[in-house]
Amino acid sequence: MARIIINRLVQGLLTLFVLVTITFFLVRMMPGSPYTDEKALPAHILEQLKAYVGLDKPLPVQYLTYLKNLVFEQDLGVLLKKDGVTVSEIISQSFPVSALLGVLSIGIALMVGIPAGIIAAVKKNGPLDYACLAAAMTGICLPSFVIGPLLAVFAGLGLKSLNVAGWNTAADWIMPALTLGMVNAAYLARLTRGGMLDVLNQDYIRTAKAKGVPGWRIVTRHALRGGLIPAVAYVGPAFAGMISGSFVIETIFQVPGMGQHFVNATTDREYFLIQGLVLFYGFLIVGANLLSDLAQIALNPRLRAAA
């Protein structure tokens, strides 16, 4: 067990290192510079600005300085266009917003998707199964930026108290979280159904039935543990999907989270902010994958022996 964790941690660190490196060079290779939008600055002022944040040095030196600051001082750098604002400040302001949105929508996805998948599997090929499958397929094929505006129109018209833009009161959380949650619930329902069907066809389930174990008990005590493995395996990577979804959701519902900052940072060429946000995303994904691996091992003893 400890060996698995250490193994994954090493791989996670390696992943982050690769990510930092790729991002650093991609960002520097983007056409334009942070200062191109400004009214033509006199050359000597531009030089001073660049020297101030170290952009005047050769790329390898910049890269090593960035790594050094990152590792030894946990310093992500500063914003180039807003004086005195650090990348860490932006992240610590916007992360709680994105995290709340993420947790709420994962919660919705789990509460809707997993029961729907279990019911569909138990009632295989019945009307309830087809209803769940059709709903899930619709959820997969309707992009979040179609569901979002539609929900906003219908709910915004019917329930005036639900704000469709902004992030001030708890009522503002409902629409974005619901939109993001629904998309993921659809994937989860399909995976749970598939996983449960695999398990329900196994011999030990037939044995349980033959022994006279009641149907609901077979599902809850015997099948669920194995049947949930694909869904659990999905939740970690789904976290990465949440991020891409939340870019769109944050744009639609004007949520002041990390996604908005990232999209703006790419157009403004805020080098350090892009790098910092990407690293932070990577960090979250590596953490989520680690947790989901551990959860899978907890659910599936065979993985423990293999490791």
Added chain:
Amino acid sequence: MSAPVEKGLSPWQDAWHRLSRNKAAMLGLWFLVAIVLVCFIGPLMPFVKSPTVINLDNPGADPCAEHWFGTDQLGRDLFARVLYGGQVSLLVGIVATGVAVLIGLIYGSVSGYLGGKLDDLMMRIVDILFALPFLVLVILFSLVVDKPASEFTEWVIKTTGWSRDKVAPITTLMPLFIAIGSIGWLTIARIVRAQVMTFKHQEFVEAARSLGLGHGRILFRHILPNVIGPVIVYTTLAVPGIMLLESVLSFLGLGVRPPNSSWGILIKEGADRMETNTWLLLFPALFFSSTLLALNFLGDGLRDALDPRSSKD
């Protein structure tokens, strides 16, 4: 009395039989054929208007005989825009997936065939890339290849003398093809590697080797044809994901850019004006979602048809 000789079916005929019995998959297949015809042949018809002619006298018109889907905020015909946008969305979906599959096929088969330390290293790299935030990198990468792509456009125009209207719509999409394709090959590489590993120790490969065939010939002529099934299934299922990705990028203003349009762009424009002109969102969304639905149905059907193990469910 000799029994009538039963003619055997090739695996592909067998798969086609299974597929053609699957109603949802066949519906998806015919729907896709229809959508492709409508989007690529439709605009050649005389009654389809230009998607770019602006008519400020008639903005936001309701659907009518003149404008089947109505007009947008600039008075452009929405039906024509949906067809031309569909060309771009389908093209991105198919070409970007093609690039990803090609890279994945080569990487995965080399890794699986050679095995050993190199295989370990190559798969470790895939593991690491797999954990990277995919969308974020696609965005950054597409910005990086933006400038070379526009230089390439100029170069093509200069050397071939073709008109800009013909060249630009394709070459401006290249950053998307390259960005999505060069980051989306990981899953296919894993699938191909696993398949190649199961085949490389089988007798027919041993036989080919003992005949003195080279590695390249063994891999491409004897092993890869057996891998095609799972690759087709995955490709079909990957296209909708990549079309979604294109639309997300376009929605954020980072993918296909005006005056080019795609279903993603039309949906974004529709979403902005949804309260007054709902169909500006509804028609593009309907085309987009039903295409994704059809691709998913076809992909599921192909998986059942080509993978005998799963056909029992």
